[in-house]
Amino acid sequence: MGSITTWMAAIGTLGLLSFAWKDNKFYSICEHIYVASGAAHALVLGVKNIKANAIIPLAEGKLLAIIPIVLGLMFYARFIPGQMRWTRYPIAATVGIGFGQSLPRLASTNFVSQIRATFKVWSFNSVLVIVGIICVILFFYFSASKRGQRFLQYPSRFGRIIMMMAFGALFGNTVMGRLSLMIGRLSFLFRDWLGIVG
Amino acid sequence: MSIFAPKQFFALISFIIMVGLVLYKVQQARNGKVPTIRKIAGLEAIEEAVGRATEMGRPIHYTPGTGNLVAATFAGLEVLGLAARTVARYGAQIIVTIRRPLVLPIADEIVRNSYMAEGIVESYSPDSVRYISSEQFAYAAGVMGIMSREKIAANIMLGYFLAESLMLSETGFKMGAIQIAGTDNRSQVPFFVATCDYVLIGEELFAAGAVASGNPLKLGSIAGQDLGKIYAILLLVIGSVTVNLGLNFLVDLMSK
Numbered sequence: 423m424g425s426i427t428t429w430m431a432a433i434g435t436l437g438l439l440s441f442a443w444k445d446n447k448f449y450s451i452c453e454h455i456y457v458a459s460g461a462a463h464a465l466v467l468g469v470k471n472i473k474a475n476a477i478i479p480l481a482e483g484k485l486l487a488i489i490p491i492v493l494g495l496m497f498y499a500r501f502i503p504g505q506m507r508w509t510r511y512p513i514a515a516t517v518g519i520g521f522g523q524s525l526p527r528l529a530s531t532n533f534v535s536q537i538r539a540t541f542k543v544w545s546f547n548s549v550l551v552i553v554g555i556i557c558v559i560l561f562f563y564f565s566a567s568k569r570g571q572r573f574l575q576y577p578s579r580f581g582r583i584i585m586m587m588a589f590g591a592l593f594g595n596t597v598m599g600r601l602s603l604m605i606g607r608l609s610f611l612f613r614d615w616l617g618i619v620g
Numbered sequence: 621m622s623i624f625a626p627k628q629f630f631a632l633i634s635f636i637i638m639v640g641l642v643l644y645k646v647q648q649a650r651n652g653k654v655p656t657i658r659k660i661a662g663l664e665a666i667e668e669a670v671g672r673a674t675e676m677g678r679p680i681h682y683t684p685g686t687g688n689l690v691a692a693t694f695a696g697l698e699v700l701g702l703a704a705r706t707v708a709r710y711g712a713q714i715i716v717t718i719r720r721p722l723v724l725p726i727a728d729e730i731v732r733n734s735y736m737a738e739g740i741v742e743s744y745s746p747d748s749v750r751y752i753s754s755e756q757f758a759y760a761a762g763v764m765g766i767m768s769r770e771k772i773a774a775n776i777m778l779g780y781f782l783a784e785s786l787m788l789s790e791t792g793f794k795m796g797a798i799q800i801a802g803t804d805n806r807s808q809v810p811f812f813v814a815t816c817d818y819v820l821i822g823e824e825l826f827a828a829g830a831v832a833s834g835n836p837l838k839l840g841s842i843a844g845q846d847l848g849k850i851y852a853i854l855l856l857v858i859g860s861v862t863v864n865l866g867l868n869f870l871v872d873l874m875s876k
Contacts, residue, residue, distance in 0.1 A: 460755030593810035
C-alpha cells in the first residue's frame with residue numbers, strides 16, 4: 423500500500439480532484455496545504471539563491487554582488503510608508519534585462535525565420551497558407567481608418583476562421599496531453615497507492 | 621571578425637525598420653495625431669462585467685496572468701487600471717490574485733492609484749491584491765478556491781497563462797461568472813475560447829492595454845506595429861512571387 427509519502431500524495435490528489443464535484447472542505451484543506459507548501463518551497467529556494475548568488479560571492483570578495491543585493495533590498499521599500507517609488511528601479515532593471523535578452527531571438531526566430539519558411543513553390547496548400555497568414559495578420563491590424571476597416575472586414579473574418587481552425591487543432595492536441603497526465607495520476611492511485619493494477 | 625552575429629543581419633535590418641516605424645507613429649501621436657484603434661469587444665465588456673457584479677453584490681476576480689514581468693503581464697496590468705477604476709466608480713469589490721512576487725507591488729500600486737483617481741482612496745482595501753503562490757498549480761488551486769468561496773460574479777484574466785488557464789476559466793464558468801480572458805500564449809487561447817464570454821486573442825491584448833492606458837504614445841506604438849505588419853505582408857508576397865519566378869535574392873538576403 424505504499425509509504426507515507428505515497429499516502430500523502432494520494433490523499434492530496436483525491437482532495438484536489440474532488441473540486442470537479444464541488445468546492446468542499448476536503449479540497450479546501452488540500453488547497454491550503456498545497457499553497458503553504460508552495461510558499462515554504464519558494465522560501466527555501468529563495469534562501470538558497472541568496473546564499474549562492476549573494477553571500478558566497480561577497481565572502482569571496484566579489485563586490486559586484488552588492489548591485490543585485492541592493493536592487494533586491496529596494497523591493498522591500500514598499501513596506502516603508504511613502505517610499506514605494508524605490509521599488510520601481512529593480513522592476514525597471516528586471517524588465518530591461520529580460521527585454522534585452524529576448525530581443526535578438528524575437529527578431530530572427532519569430533519574424534525572419536517564420537516569413538522565410540512560407541516561401542514555397544505554389545500549390546493549393548502553399549497558396550492557402552500564404553492567404554491565411556495575410557488574413558490573420560490583417561485581423562490584427564488595429565489602426566485602420568473607417569474606410570480601411572470596411573476593406574479589412576472580409577479578410578479579417580477569414581483570418582478569424584483560419585485561427586479558429588488552428589485553435590481547434592491545438593485544443594485537441596492539448597486535451598490529449600492532459601488525458602495522458604490524468605492517466606498518469608490514475609495509474610499512480612491504482613498501481614502505486616492501492617496496488618490494484620500491476 | 622564580424623561585429624554581427626552570423627545569420628542575424630537581415631533580422632537586425634528588419635528590427636531597425638520596425639523600430640523606425642513605431643518611433644515615427646509615436647512621434648506623430650506626440651504631435652497630436654493620435655491614431656484611432658478599432659473597438660475591442662473584450663475591453664468594452666469590462667464595464668458590463670463590473671456593472672453585473674455590482675448589481676449582484678458579488679466581487680470581480682482579476683488576474684494579470686502567471687507570467688513574470690513580460691509584455692502580456694504589462695498589458696494585463698494596464699487593463700487592471702481600467703477595471704479597478706470602473707470597480708471604484710461603481711462601488712464594487714475587486715480581488716486581484718498574483719502568482720509572481722515581482723508583479724505584486726505593481727498591481728497593488730495600480731489598484732490603489734485607481735481608487736485615488738476616483739477620489740475614494742479610503743475605500744481601497746489592501747486585501748484586494750493577494751499574492752497566492754509562486755508554484756503554478758498551487759496558485760491555480762488557491763485561485764479556484766477563492767473564486768468558489770467568494771462567489772465571484774465576473775472573472776477577468778488578461779496576461780500570460782500556461783496550463784492553469786482552463787482550470788481558472790472552468791471554475792469561473794462553473795460559478796456562472798461573466799468571463800473576459802486574453803493571452804498571447806497561443807496554446808492557451810483555445811481553452812479561453814471554449815469557456816469565456818469574451819476573448820482577446822494574442823496581440824488584441826496589447827492593443828487593449830494601450831487603449832486602457834489612454835496614453836497617446838502607446839496608441840502610436842500600436843499604429844507603428846501595424847505598419848510593421850504591412851512590412852511583413854510585403855516581404856511575404858514579394859518573397860513568394862520571386863521564389864516562384866526562380867529568383868532567390870530575397871531568400872539569400874534573409875539568410876544573411
